[in-house]
Amino acid sequence: MRQGQLDAETIPLRLGTRRSALALAQSGMVARDITERTGRPVELVEITTYGDTSREHLAQIGGTGVFVSALRDALLAGRIDLAVHSLKDLPTAAPESLLLAAVPPREDVRDVLVSRENLELAELVEKIQDRPVRIGTGSPRRMAQLNAWAREHGAAIETVPIRGNVDTRIGFVHSGELDAVVLAAAGLHRLGRGAEISQYLAAQLMLPAPGQGALAIECRADAPELAAALGVLDHPETRAAVTAERALLAALEAGCSAPVAALAQAGGENELRLEGVVGTADGATLLTMSTTGPLALGESAEQSARAIGLALAARLLDGGAAGLMGERA
Numbered sequence: 001m002r003q004g005q006l007d008a009e010t011i012p013l014r015l016g017t018r019r020s021a022l023a024l025a026q027s028g029m030v031a032r033d034i035t036e037r038t039g040r041p042v043e044l045v046e047i048t049t050y051g052d053t054s055r056e057h058l059a060q061i062g063g064t065g066v067f068v069s070a071l072r073d074a075l076l077a078g079r080i081d082l083a084v085h086s087l088k089d090l091p092t093a094a095p096e097s098l099l100l101a102a103v104p105p106r107e108d109v110r111d112v113l114v115s116r117e118n119l120e121l122a123e124l125v126e127k128i129q130d131r132p133v134r135i136g137t138g139s140p141r142r143m144a145q146l147n148a149w150a151r152e153h154g155a156a157i158e159t160v161p162i163r164g165n166v167d168t169r170i171g172f173v174h175s176g177e178l179d180a181v182v183l184a185a186a187g188l189h190r191l192g193r194g195a196e197i198s199q200y201l202a203a204q205l206m207l208p209a210p211g212q213g214a215l216a217i218e219c220r221a222d223a224p225e226l227a228a229a230l231g232v233l234d235h236p237e238t239r240a241a242v243t244a245e246r247a248l249l250a251a252l253e254a255g256c257s258a259p260v261a262a263l264a265q266a267g268g269e270n271e272l273r274l275e276g277v278v279g280t281a282d283g284a285t286l287l288t289m290s291t292t293g294p295l296a297l298g299e300s301a302e303q304s305a306r307a308i309g310l311a312l313a314a315r316l317l318d319g320g321a322a323g324l325m326g327e328r329a
């Protein structure tokens with residue numbers, strides 16, 4: 001215990017983070033933000049997760065949720081006061097003992113291509129005629145949409161499952177093993193590596209993952225005062241958007257095991273427009289639907305956003321999503 005510190009507000013908040021460059025960058029930004037906006041000092045506590053050390057493919061060790069559970073364990077054990085996650089890695093089922101204290105403003109939601117000679121997708125296809133264009137991604141969602149694009153354009157693309165941190169993935173392009181990799185713009189921006197982006201993929205080509213580009217700041221439910229203090233970092237429009245996207249994902253997870261993409265964006269006149277894609281990883285089937293609903297803020301915000309996600313999920317399931325097989329994005 002520190003001596004002479006009677007004022008709890010001067011004791012640093014312990015912010016749990018993964019040790020990857022991206023996690024440290026994200027956590028550092030949130031830590032600075034908290035200190036700036038609440039005056040409270042924050043210290044980073046590095047937590048090693050199984051996902052950081054395992055060489056197995058993500059799908060084999062249960063998806064990106066492995067990154068989250070070690071942080072949640074540390075929260076529940078009282079080793080840290082708050083955790084920062086990439087929202088897209090957060091399982092849709094939240095433990096009741098934890099609170100989503102804040103969802104800060106979203107970064108760029110798009111996926112991007114980092115490619116050899118800085119070429120765009122169409123240019124790669126044009127240039128490489130003697131073999132399929134090799135594009136690295138371990139995400140069935142990205143595979144589905146890349147393969148659907150290839151079918152539509154009569155292009156030969158081979159999606160190559162890869163994993164690892166941003167450096168490792170981009171390294172496959174520099175080594176010549178792959179022609180391109182697909183990554184989230186948000187991660188590269190936060191790492192200060194936006195200059196390496198060869199192409200921003202439009203949502204019509206590559207709808208992002210539910211929650212992509214957004215962060216989640218989580219704390220224990222038995223710390224309501226801390227949750228309220230962290231609430232100054234919350235961006236209600238972003239929270240509403242990711243709530244709709246994640247409600248859609250949760251409903252589809254219950255009904256099918258196909259890759260899912262979803263993006264909600266505030267439109268004019270206080271509307272939230274939600275688009276969803278469900279497909280097969282080979283891109284042979286891609287089901288795309290959208291809906292709009294009220295962008296409610298305040299008391300009814302969560303329920304209203306969830307309803308939009310559930311409504312679109314129901315339509316997608318009706319439209320055949322339930323019959324699509326494959327792995328989850």
Ligand SMILES: NCc1[nH]cc(CCC(=O)O)c1CC(=O)O
Nearest residue numbers: 064086183184186187212213214
């Ligand atoms: N699944 C890993 C992951 N989780 C969050 C991001 C990027 C940052 C974000 O989307 O918020 C990434 C890397 C990527 O998909 O390129």
